[in-house]
Amino acid sequence: MSRTFIRNAQVFDATGAAPYPADVLIEGNRIRAVATDLGSIEAIGADVIDATGMTLMPGMVEGHSHPTFTGVNMPAELGDIPPEEHLILTIKNTRLMLDHGFTSLFEAASAKLRLGVVTRNAINAGDFIGPRMRAASPEITTTAGLGDERRAHIYRESFALIADGPEEMRKVARLCMREGVDNLKINVSGDDFVTHAKASVTPMSRAEIAMAVEVGHEFGKMLVAHSRSAESVKRCVEAGVDCIYHCDQSDEEALDLLERNKHKHFVGPAFGLLYNLRYEHEKLGMTKEFLVDSGLDRAFDVSCETYHEMRRRGIRVVIGGDYGFAFTPQGQNARDISHFVRFFGYSPIEALQCATKVGADLMGMKDELGQVREGFLADLLLVRGDAVADVGLLEHKDNIAMVMTDGRLWKDPRRNIVREALPLAAE
Numbered sequence: 001m002s003r004t005f006i007r008n009a010q011v012f013d014a015t016g017a018a019p020y021p022a023d024v025l026i027e028g029n030r031i032r033a034v035a036t037d038l039g040s041i042e043a044i045g046a047d048v049i050d051a052t053g054m055t056l057m058p059g060m061v062e063g064h065s066h067p068t069f070t071g072v073n074m075p076a077e078l079g080d081i082p083p084e085e086h087l088i089l090t091i092k093n094t095r096l097m098l099d100h101g102f103t104s105l106f107e108a109a110s111a112k113l114r115l116g117v118v119t120r121n122a123i124n125a126g127d128f129i130g131p132r133m134r135a136a137s138p139e140i141t142t143t144a145g146l147g148d149e150r151r152a153h154i155y156r157e158s159f160a161l162i163a164d165g166p167e168e169m170r171k172v173a174r175l176c177m178r179e180g181v182d183n184l185k186i187n188v189s190g191d192d193f194v195t196h197a198k199a200s201v202t203p204m205s206r207a208e209i210a211m212a213v214e215v216g217h218e219f220g221k222m223l224v225a226h227s228r229s230a231e232s233v234k235r236c237v238e239a240g241v242d243c244i245y246h247c248d249q250s251d252e253e254a255l256d257l258l259e260r261n262k263h264k265h266f267v268g269p270a271f272g273l274l275y276n277l278r279y280e281h282e283k284l285g286m287t288k289e290f291l292v293d294s295g296l297d298r299a300f301d302v303s304c305e306t307y308h309e310m311r312r313r314g315i316r317v318v319i320g321g322d323y324g325f326a327f328t329p330q331g332q333n334a335r336d337i338s339h340f341v342r343f344f345g346y347s348p349i350e351a352l353q354c355a356t357k358v359g360a361d362l363m364g365m366k367d368e369l370g371q372v373r374e375g376f377l378a379d380l381l382l383v384r385g386d387a388v389a390d391v392g393l394l395e396h397k398d399n400i401a402m403v404m405t406d407g408r409l410w411k412d413p414r415r416n417i418v419r420e421a422l423p424l425a426a427e
């Protein structure tokens with residue numbers, strides 16, 4: 001069994017405790033010992049890494065990840081990519097996120113039915129090293145909902161599956177079960193960039209949502225929803241959707257419902273998208289007027305108010321910002337941690353917990369992932385400097401000196417080796 005000894009690290013263990021100096025021993029894929037009594041661990045024969053001046057923390061969990069999103073401007077363009085090229089781009093994205101310290105990806109939707117599933121299977125089979133993954137279905141929507149990119153006069157591929165009425169929903173959801181998804185994604189509300197279904201509109205009916213939940217839960221899978229309108233949040237809580245994204249227009253009633261059921265639900269703001277639109281729109285050739293007129297600019301302010309409330313009410317919130325569009329490049333994902341501190345009122349420790357411990361809970365692995373604790377899985381990072389004093393350090397991959405996934409070194413701080421340069425096969 002392989003043994004790795006990390007000595008003299010500043011440990012952020014994600015339990016909520018302040019960072020402390022410790023030595024950590026990893027055996028196989030598990031954390032064997034965390035010793036605050038420095039020098040007390042017997043580590044003869046172990047591979048030794050000196051972590052002086054570095055923060056040891058759990059690998060991060062991307063709670064709203066889209067490894068199948070390839071830097072397109074609009075989601076409709078995802079339908080134009082042939083499946084063969086799309087799979088390769090997806091695999092590249094999972095490895096890019098590993099480089100940036102994300103050792104788990106909770107997929108929020110796959111652009112094609114089998115892309116996330118096949119990528120997850122290949123990682124689990126050891127065909128290549130990648131993050132842990134829960135694979136999502138494509139976005140399931142209704143005619144005229146977010147993701148219905150069809151046109152009356154011409155055939156057009158998109159990134160969504162269409163289901164109208166509970167019986168069509170049953171069939172589409174069962175198809176996703178057959179193909180092996182972990183997360184069933186439904187688009188319950190519209191969005192402000194969709195001309196015919198704005199964020200305040202809720203096209204998916206209670207009966208359709210209930211059917212998706214019935215099928216998904218029967219197969220032991222999670223339900224995840226795109227929900228911006230207050231009405232969509234209420235319908236999702238009532239139906240038992242596990243992870244409800246955005247929720248920015250939540251009113252008092254929606255927040256109360258979420259709070260009363262907080263042990264059942266996760267939420268995620270996907271705030272990176274709104275931040276980049278507000279602060280980096282000029283790079284994209286967008287005007288401020290477009291953002292204001294479309295409602296996207298208002299969504300930023302509304303999100304800030306809503307997530308102050310989510311934090312105050314103790315609702316479980318995960319990071320993940322809809323990265324993967326041209327204006328939200330993959331690799332920026334850790335920006336969300338700084339956003340939580342700057343815009344939602346989280347302390348740095350709380351925001352880092354959203355990126356680790358809460359994310360592990362979302363992955364369904366809270367008892368063995370997302371914390372630096374004896375017996376937990378060895379998904380670990382070494383960050384150059386004090387990552388709690390400056391959470392912004394995590395935004396730059398050069399600051400992430402070590403990435404360990406399931407006990408294996410992907411990035412080695414002693415040799416500055418990134419395994420991206422090596423062949424695809426795992427060792």
Ligand SMILES: [Zn+2]
Nearest residue numbers: 064066108322
């Ligand atoms: Zn998304």
